[in-house]
Amino acid sequence: MVNIIWVFLFLTGFIFAAVTGNMEAVNEAVFSGAKEAVVICIGLISVLTFWLGIMKIAENAGLLNMVSRLMYPVISKLFPDIPKGHPALGYIVSNMTANMFGLGNAATPMGIKAMKELKKLNNDKDEASRSMITLLAVNTASITLIPTTVIALRIEYDSAAPTEIVMTTILATACSTLGAILIDRYFYYKRMNKGRGIY
Amino acid sequence: MSWITTISVWLIPSLILTILLVATWKRVPSYESFVDGAKEGVNMSFSIVPYLVGMLVSIKVFRESGAMGFFIDLFKPLFSFFYIPAEILPLAMIRPLSGTGALGMTSDLIGTYGPDSFIGRLASTMQGSTDTTFYVLTVYFGAVGIKKMGDALKVGLSADVIGIVASIIIVSLVFL
Numbered sequence: 001m002v003n004i005i006w007v008f009l010f011l012t013g014f015i016f017a018a019v020t021g022n023m024e025a026v027n028e029a030v031f032s033g034a035k036e037a038v039v040i041c042i043g044l045i046s047v048l049t050f051w052l053g054i055m056k057i058a059e060n061a062g063l064l065n066m067v068s069r070l071m072y073p074v075i076s077k078l079f080p081d082i083p084k085g086h087p088a089l090g091y092i093v094s095n096m097t098a099n100m101f102g103l104g105n106a107a108t109p110m111g112i113k114a115m116k117e118l119k120k121l122n123n124d125k126d127e128a129s130r131s132m133i134t135l136l137a138v139n140t141a142s143i144t145l146i147p148t149t150v151i152a153l154r155i156e157y158d159s160a161a162p163t164e165i166v167m168t169t170i171l172a173t174a175c176s177t178l179g180a181i182l183i184d185r186y187f188y189y190k191r192m193n194k195g196r197g198i199y
Numbered sequence: 200m201s202w203i204t205t206i207s208v209w210l211i212p213s214l215i216l217t218i219l220l221v222a223t224w225k226r227v228p229s230y231e232s233f234v235d236g237a238k239e240g241v242n243m244s245f246s247i248v249p250y251l252v253g254m255l256v257s258i259k260v261f262r263e264s265g266a267m268g269f270f271i272d273l274f275k276p277l278f279s280f281f282y283i284p285a286e287i288l289p290l291a292m293i294r295p296l297s298g299t300g301a302l303g304m305t306s307d308l309i310g311t312y313g314p315d316s317f318i319g320r321l322a323s324t325m326q327g328s329t330d331t332t333f334y335v336l337t338v339y340f341g342a343v344g345i346k347k348m349g350d351a352l353k354v355g356l357s358a359d360v361i362g363i364v365a366s367i368i369i370v371s372l373v374f375l
Contacts, residue, residue, distance in 0.1 A: 002297045006257050013260035016269065025263040033259030037251040040306050041244055049240035054215055056236020057229050061222035105243065111335075112342045119343045127347040128340065133354060136339060140295075140332040140355040141362065146211060147327030153306050154323060159314030165323040166207035171369045172328035176362030183357045187350040 040156055047152035055101055064101070068093045078138070078181065081121070081131045088117035092135055099139065102148045111139060134184050141180040144173050203373050247299065254303030258289075262307065283367055286318050290325060295359040298331040321370045329362035 017026040058064055068090075075093050082088050091114035098107035114135060122129040128136075147169045154162035222229045261267050271285045278285040290308060293300040308322040332355035340348060 002300065005293065005296060005300065006253065009257040009261040012266045013257070013264040015264075016266040017260075017264035020265050022264050026260050029259035029263035030256055033256035034252050036259075036306070036310070037255040037303070038248060040255075041248045041251055044247065045241055045244040048244050049237045052240035052243070053233035053235075053237030054218060056239075057222045057227065057232045058218045059236075060232040061218065061225050061227045063218060063221055105239070108338060111339055115339050115343045115345075119345070126345055128345050128349040128351050132340075132345065133349055133351045136335060136351045137354045137358060139335045139339065140330050141358040142330035144327055146214070147323070149302065150305070150323045150327045153302075153309055153326075154314040154319075156306075157309050157314045157319075159319075161204070161208070161315065163211060164204045164207050165320055165327070166210055167203040168207075168320070168324045168366070168369050168373050169327035171203075172324050172362055172366040175365035175369075176329055176358050179361035179365075180354060180358035183361075184350075184354045187354055191350070 040153065043156035044149065044152045047148055047155065051102065051146070051148045055103055058101070064094075064097055067100075068097045071097065078134060079131045081129070082118075083121075086117070086121070088114050088121065088131070091117060095135075096138065096143070099142050100145050102144060102146050107139075111135065130188055133187075134181070137180040137184040138177060141177040142173065143177045144169060247302075250299035251303055251306075254297070254300045255307065258300075258303050258307050262311075282371070284318050284321070286312065287321055287325070287367075290322055291363050294325065294329060294363070295332040295356060298334055301326055301331065317370070317374060320374055321366060324366045324370050325363060328366055329359050332356055332359055 013026060013029075017023045055064075072089070072093055075096065076082070076084070076089055079089065079092065091110050095107050095110035095114055098104075098110060115132060118129060118132050118135070119125075121131070146166065150165065150169070151162050154165070219229060222232070267289065271288065274288055275285040278288065286308065290301060290304040293304055305322045305326040309319045312318040314320075314323070332352070336348065336351060336355060340351070
């Protein structure tokens with residue numbers, strides 16, 4: 001999918017340039033684009049390095065665990081199919097906490113571990129279970145507290161207030177997470193009704 | 200709605216302060232922990248380089264050739280009917296498909312229109328508020344060998360649409 005889009009952007013770009021006579025600008029775009037990308041990545045180092053350092057302190061001080069424990073009762077309600085005290089729930093909570101603090105790299109392994117446990121619960125079928133779909137939905141909506149990368153980008157382009165979008169991001173992400181949960185429930189009950197019709 | 204921007208500005212300093220105070224109270228070696236975690240940040244930034252170079256070059260070619268302007272003009276009447284800037288369309292379309300693509304598009308939008316413009320703020324909020332559905336789907340289901348995805352894709356994409364619409368509404372309310 002990404003491959004097709006990537007090639008499409010180049011192809012239509014070249015065709016358009018050939019038709020409109022913009023080839024010179026396209027030539028420049030190839031090299032200035034590459035340069036800009038590297039400059040952005042260098043700019044990202046500062047914020048990502050600092051933030052991941054701070055989050056390591058939070059982890060070592062047991063703060064992430066504390067947040068996980070606070071979220072546990074709420075999250076267990078989102079996954080009614082998982083038995084109480086099952087390790088899958090622990091992984092799910094850590095996955096969501098890591099996501100909240102913008103630690104994507106820490107969140108993914110936890111999410112995969114959770115999926116493995118959920119698969120065991122589902123008798124190793126190659127079909128997505130109800131809890132798996134819910135976990136996926138929550139992850140795609142990914143509730144964020146601090147959008148680190150975006151802040152770094154805004155600093156890179158000399159924003160007067162790089163962090164002014166933090167609260168709008170939190171509100172938007174809350175909407176998409178809530179929406180994901182509701183839609184997930186809707187599809188679940190739709191499946192249940194259909195099931196009753198067949199059996 | 201100035202209180203929302205006030206919270207935005209206060210959130211990060213108070214979070215850092217809380218973390219440092221709790222760490223000191225629990226006798227955690229703050230500075231050493233910091234350095235330990237920070238190393239990961241350096242690696243992470245460098246690992247993005249190849250993805251972003253690839254994406255940003257293709258997006259730049261698409262924009263500079265006039266192709267992006269053509270598509271934006273095509274959808275402008277429809278979008279302006281809903282008070283949505285059509286410039287945001289390419290980002291909204293690539294967001295669920297590719298994380299680095301979206302990052303490239305966001306930086307292109309912020310660079311072209313300025314970080315403190317309406318489009319710049321909208322792009323920032325959109326980029327931060329949803330994750331790449333196809334990536335999450337591939338990684339999480341791929342790792343454990345799930346072949347029948349059920350309603351997962353539908354749910355994920357609907358969440359993306361909600362995130363995009365919510366971003367537009369919230370940014371309009373706060374900054375316009």
